[in-house]
Amino acid sequence: MRARVLIRPKAGILDPQGEAVQRALPALGFAGVSGVRVGRMVELEVEDPAQLEAMCEKLLANPLVEEYEILAP
């Protein structure tokens, strides 16, 4: 099964990448943008989707600083 995991910095943790993107957008004429957070996405083929959560906890994300969201169809 094809699954996707979205990983992003936890709320409250300074995300300088997100801030840089947020500052860049108005410079290109896109107004009214706020709350930009930059994360990453992992796409994977898994036989047992029940293992996805453990994969996130152990390796794909660092639960101390990142939150993850499993998107499995």
Add this chain to the structure above:
Amino acid sequence: MKFGVLRFPGSCDEVDALAAAARVGEAELIWHAERDLGGAEAIVVPGGFSYGDYLRAGAIARFAPAMESVIEFAREGGLVLGICNGFQVLCEARLLPGALLGNANLRFTSRQVRLEVVRADSAFTCACGAGDAGEDAGADAGGAGARRTSLSIPAKHSWGRYYAQERTLDELEANGQVLLRYAAGENFNGSLRDIAGVVNERGNVFGMMPHPEHAVDELIGGSRDGLAIFESMRMAVEGAAVV
């Protein structure tokens, strides 16, 4: 005494770490695929880009066979020093609290930094400062009676912003686990509470972002201050210091 210095694919500071350790004792490299630590009495997890820093810095390296042995070694009370990427690896391995995030300035930064030695009575800092190192052992060295000295050593990283939850930071400070801080004006990466180096509760696993192994010779390191970290470990292992 004998130091073991890990080498992962992508390590780049292991040779300097080896040379630094060799100034105070014997030193040997340990390839990441080895489980045998070769009788090392202290371990250095060096800087670099282990496994390309893929996913997150240090995230893959913590599963290396050699790291499994290091985790066991640490559980038995062995001294483990993680420098830069090595600090990240130790955090990922949960041997140390917290995590290292991208520098607040979003830049790779390489510069000499001045560090405040918060405690000079630990297994990693007992040779810092003049005179009879280890004298404060057992005392509340985080308090007013602490000897405070400073080190000038290089730092070079993109992911060095120390982060831990507020509660954890309070505990670290209360337990005297913060051994090194960036001096005023030196915290370029945005580390919380200016933390540059933390030790675990037991006092045998230490991580720091700046590079003591690059400051062991005045000719090229700007100072020899980094040597004190290795010398401290030797003293602790050989029982020359009560820590």
